Amino acid sequence: MAMEISEPLVDVLRAAASIGVVTGAGISAASGIPTYRGKGGIYDDPEEGDRTVEALSGPTLRDDPDRTWHAIKQLALAAHRATPNAGHNAIVALERRARRFVLLTQNVDGLHESAGSENIIDIHGNLRRTICQSCGVIGDEPEWTTLDGSPRCACGGVLRPDVVLFEEMLPTDKVLRLYAELVDDPPEVVIAVGTTAMFPYICEPVHATRLAGGTTVEINPEKTPLSDVVSYRLAGHADVILPALVAAL
Ligand SMILES: [Zn+2]
Secondary structure: OOOOOOHHHHHHHHHOOEEEEEEOOHHHHOOOOOOOOOOOOOOOOHHHHHHHHHHOEHHHHHHOHHHHHHHHHHHHHHHHHOOOOHHHHHHHHHHHHOOEEEEEEOOOOOHHHHHOOOOEEEOOEEEEEEEEOOOOOEEEOOOHHHOOOOOEOOOOOEEEEEEOOEOOOOOHHHHHHHHHHHHOOOOOEEEEEOOOOOOHHHHHHHHHHHHOOOEEEEEOOOOOOOOOOOOEEEOOOHHHHHHHHHHOO
């Protein structure tokens, strides 16, 4: 079924010199990665959800790193079974068209990198990297299939996943980049894709572009706090709507 994209939106996107895209779990749903809080998400079952959230928290990493790594391993194995979908690929095509492009993602699955996106702010980190808690070196992901307990650095320190866990702060360097590239100098067009828009720092780029007189778009099958704010709301799944949008350009 052909998806109708409104002409004025196509015109704006064709002419845009700068584009920002903000993604959440919804973009990876078609790749088989469960969403978090949306319908059927991994935190949908409250008890199971509570245990997973506790395992994936800063305090648990400190007190029982093996438990955190066990939970991280499940997420990483799911990410490795997945491949980028048509939505991820359409975002790469948008990046190649725009003179300035920035992708802010909440996802830690690494699928945007796999698809070929380049200017990425992975505000919650990436499962495919580790940081040594002793020497601070940033390294590749561990060999997941054989991982038992917590991986160690060559220096002997315990590694942590390079992801923001529950009850942890966002990394300062990425927050500064978010503000520099998406808020202080907002792109002409910002497209929010598959995010439940629960976090202020995820909504802020949309508000910044709107206040600057730019165009804002939301792609999501469900309504979110952004739905009544954006210039265009495209109700549907990212892997269907994003390719249709790119094809119309
Ligand atoms: Zn180390």
